[in-house]
Amino acid sequence: MNATAAKQNAVTELMRISPVADELAARFARAGHRLYLVGGSVRDALLGRLSPDLDFTTDARPDAVQRILAGWAEAVWDTGIEFGTVGAAKKGATLEITTFRADSYDRVSRNPEVSFGDTIEGDLVRRDFTVNAMAIDLAEKKFVDPCGGLAALGRRSLDTPATPEESFADDPLRMLRAARFVAQLGLEPAPRVVRAMTDMAGELARITAERVQTELSKLVLGVAPRRGIELMVDTGLAEHVLPEVPGMRLAIDEHHQHKDVYQHSLTVLEQAIELETTHEPATEPDLVLRLAALLHDIGKPATRRFEPGGGVSFHHHEVVGAKMTRKRLRALRYSKDIVNDVSQLVYLHLRFHGYGKGEWTDSAVRRYVTDAGDLLPRLHKLVRADCTTRNKRKAAALRRAYDDLEERIQRIAAEEDLARVRPDLDGNEIMRILGIPPGPLVGKAWKHLKELRLDRGPLDHDEAVAELHRWAAEQGIERAE
Template sequence: MSPTRSDDATRDAQIQALGALIDVPRAEELGARFVAAGHELYLVGGSVRDAVLQESDKPDLDFATSALPEETEQVLKGWADAVWLTGARFGTVSAQKGEDTIEITTFRSDTYEEGSRHPEVRFGDDIVTDLSRRDFTVNAMAVRMPDHTVFDPFGGWEDLRDRVLRTPIDPHTSFSDDPLRMIRMARFASSLGFRPDDAAVRAATELADQLRTVSAERIQIELDKLLMGRHFAVGMDLLVDTGLADIFLPEVPALRMERDPVHHHKDVYAHTLAVVEGCDREDVVLRLAALLHDIGKPATREFHKGGMVSFHHHDVVGARMAKARLRELKYPREVIRDVAHLVRLHLRFHGYADDEWTDSAVRRYVNDAGSPAQLRRLNALTRADVTTRDKRKKRRFAAAMTDLEDRIDRLKEEEELNAVRPALDGHQMMAYLGIAPGPLVGKVWAFMKDKALELGPIDPDTGYELLDEWAEANDIVPAGEIVPPKPKKDDESDK
């Protein structure tokens, strides 16, 4: 265990005063129950850190206790609204009390075998040993309840004050025990704006390859949290500089493409960080799309005479790469679909400011975006993608984007743009043309949908005229049968 860096009377007094400032009524109430049952209860980890930083109006309630899981269950009976024992074999009992979700874990003194993803769970005897196995000193403070006595054996209070990330024990040992802690270091740098100490950075750089033993699911969770951080660029720089990103997200460090004095193009990596930071922190799909929107550029870069550089079709190539990477990271299917879709469409708006689109082009833009949520994301990504320092160009682009959004709103009101459909349903098309269900119906439907996008709302008479046009072009003699639309079932969606 590392000694504290200062243990004089002044520091102790400051730390105990700190404990008095932590106001968590539910924790005091619960602590009194554990004391009455002969056990100790401590508010620990992020709960203490966030309470000190005042980072959350409703901090998580994570506790460590001397009680074994079955003893914790007994203490909670009659007090908690619900109790879960799914984590009991790892020492954790979860409970619900009102709107609060609570996790209480028996003191731990885990041991790790080299190369193992999981520790051998061992229950400990004291809070100091428990705190020593935590990731960083700022998460290795504890406040005993209900008397608010603070335990800070590893100098977490000073690190919190100095905004430093340091491991309670030697970082090589800590990161070898659980390599995910290296990504958590970058995640906390992103969310808190803290900087890791030199020893932690060196250890992460030397041990980056051990990240291969960590499951994709665990990495994905940390990546999402890093993406949402207020200091995202700090966290991502840490992943890239240490080589950690090379292990699970190599497409991002690849954006640091070597440039030469003749062929100039913007720093794609720096541009990418700026785009992510320009997107809504609450929307993980949008932030992922911003992170991956230009990953097709290294594979498509071409040099031309006069110092020009092009990245033709990097949107299409990037969409395929994004799909593959997100599958590797075990993202949900709908997230993969939506992110890749945004990457593929992120250049669609370019040129609008120079050549105003027809109403047909606007309809196609909305139709290709898909859902209203995806349209909102596409517009947001498009705005964030403009990172030029040319203020005049930036203002012109922003004005054009606003104009397009205004036109979309007007067309929505006039035409119900989000539900552009052919004037006739498939049942009517087949009856009129005299064709059976099959691939041909899909081709007719696509033709009619395309006409709806081009012309706007179409009445049934015009729809039948268009079917005549399609039939003539495809050497089909229409049967001419006109039938009413097929009634929809109550649960049938409007496809």
Template sequence: MHELTDLPRLLTGLPKAVLELGELFSAAGFEIALVGGPVRDLFLGRISPDLDFTTNARPDDTLKVIEGWADATWDVGREFGTIAFRRGKDQFEVTTYRADAYDGDSRKPIVAFGDRLEEDLIRRDFTMNAMALRLPSLELVDPYGGLDDLRASRVMTPSTPVVSFTDDPLRMMRAARFTSQLGVELAPEVEQAMKDMAGEINRISRERVRDEIIKTIIGAYPRAGVDALVRTGLADHVLPEVSALQLETDEHHRHKDVYQHSLQVLEQAADLESDADGPVPAPDFVLRFAALMHDVGKPATRKFEPSGAVSFRHHDMVGAKLTKKRMRELRFDNESIKDVARLVELHMRFYGYGDAGWTDSAVRRYVNDAGPLLERLHRLTRSDVTTRNRRKAERLAFAYDDLEQRIQTLREQEELDAVRPDLDGQQIMEILGIKPGPEVGKAYKFLLEHRLDHGPVDYDQAAALLKEWWSQQS
């Protein structure tokens, strides 16, 4: 966190065009200020990729000011006072001061242009985003204490939280997201308002809620963001399966409930992501969300055994179905739904390997079932170990090391990443003298099962196996 005295040095990282833009508007008799996230990020020691400005100039005036200076302009947001443009490689958005409100039913913004910067700032979501830097004078405008809240790592609203969240309930999700992205905490009055108003999130489209969940999960501190959603009751409406985990006790981790275990698995999975050139580049939403959701099937499968133990049989299968249902309701794309649910379904497959050992056939099936998700499954399975018993943790880690080594050995011997039958569809039809149809698929499946169980064979062996199987089918 940098102080106000650091501002001149921090500004050197901004594009030269920012100051040029300030000079243009000032010469034309208008005010303009860098506003919101870019100003906040200056004090956090980083340059925001999005450069947003606010001005008392109306959209037509803005277009006149930048005419001949901007290389290209877009006025798709003109109705709401926003003009976007490009200067060289830099892109900017300039929006007229606003004092807008929201229709409580339709959520459609009601636009009213304003004349004062302070009025524009009070309508913004949080105080740390309600700071502005006047141009070209470089005067910081911070009427609502955003810099103090940033110093205190605190999420607070410019107006009262109730007024702010009534205007736009999605701001409650954004508050939780900020705890994940910036490692800040909710001000007590903000958290209380979120608890009191959590149900208002149902006014917001599932798509917008989904986008905030994604940003929360891929933040630098995802555990904090998810916990904020659960603590305030927002998760009861958007991720109820996660909230329900608080009620359960995990038979493998009696020192903590399943909810805390799931948060720890999420945190550990994020720590195991690779760099940009690795197999699972950080941040990876699919891995992280699977880590969060991996045990959501436990509440529905809890059973008290005669011995007094608690079991959760088939919670992996039930959890996969619940995960699919929740992600569909949140309008996730089909590929993400399929991948996350598959990881949830497979997360228990490894357990027992260290005790019983697996045949080569079982190892092949593990790789085949994981498919392109194998590297994520490796990380999810390792992350699922949260026991405080060091000996148990070391035993599980050793067993998984051994499994990965066996996978690598088989991969080198058998091209394991692309397991296919030893004969393709065309060869199957030629050997059996049949045309395309269901029988080809059945033959293909038979040969694939043999390949997984016994490894590769040559053409003649595969043909003999196929003919023997076909004679039995006939």
């Protein structure tokens, strides 16, 4: 398809998918203003992946935009109005309308000195990448592409309208966005973009942890996050975002052969992504699982030991790795739930390797399930993804062993309701039987009975009462009268 046909197809597709855009453009035209669909919305339409979140730009100032939207939009918000952006909702679509910008940057922070522009061309040339610097004039159904974004998209090339050095000096977050677009869209960064990212990686320190975290999450949730992470590592960006990942590139000499931990982790990430949809329960892209897959072995460099005879060990790397994971994700301002879930998966990922050919007792299986809790489906996928080896016979044996473990979990769960392992006596019964008031002693008794439940499975009531009395006697607790 030639460029002219591609442009016309994009316009036609946009109008078919989003009549809201046509309605809105008519309102702007009646008010004497121009409205353009712009940036990622145009790029995604050309790629056949237009979403209901639409970005527009206009010559109208924010107060005029608010007047035009009044009485038409179902909701209007002005949280971005200081940057010239007014948000709205209409017929299931989320719209962001931004006045033409002609900003300048102090190149110390990433905050621009906001100023409004007068032309669509001036607005587009200040954008981050040429593939995001395309627009459609909605009144005339005309394609606007002053920076060659369509040709770049056709080549799958990621380049900047200005020089990369100028663009990244204005906003260093654009370097991380480049890695994200590689992961999300399968674009290839232009050589000059890679050089600038490498030379300017340290500028990322100007960006807040929250903004970095947002871009990293989008990258990890992309179609091909491995490519984005490799670009971050190769350019040095990862040293300022996830330094533990390039830290896994351990030197391997001829006397101490072992698996390349960095490449292994990237492979585990890819296999975990495949298991999101092929292993039940199927899920959408899972940030917690993907972060755990990427970070599960970050404790190995700190625990590496060369053993007599040329072997290499990484004792307790899962414990060290869980602590490192927690520290890094907190620094990136991830939520408490994400920090806890990812670090717990890292901590638990190695436990299965004690299973052997099924040597675990039912007690050990119960503890595996109980310690994983709600994370068990993710743990299943992480452990399976981590079973990487060039030895096909060994790989098949690991898969069979984990199949056996999952079957045992299902059998025991059906018999004992493993999802809610509780002691056979609750706190009220413990207080009544022992004649003790609420307090720490009740918690200790509860914990003891839970350990028995994990070791021996469900106890009948009389047996549980007898065990409670036995424990109380050992503790020197006499029943209060």
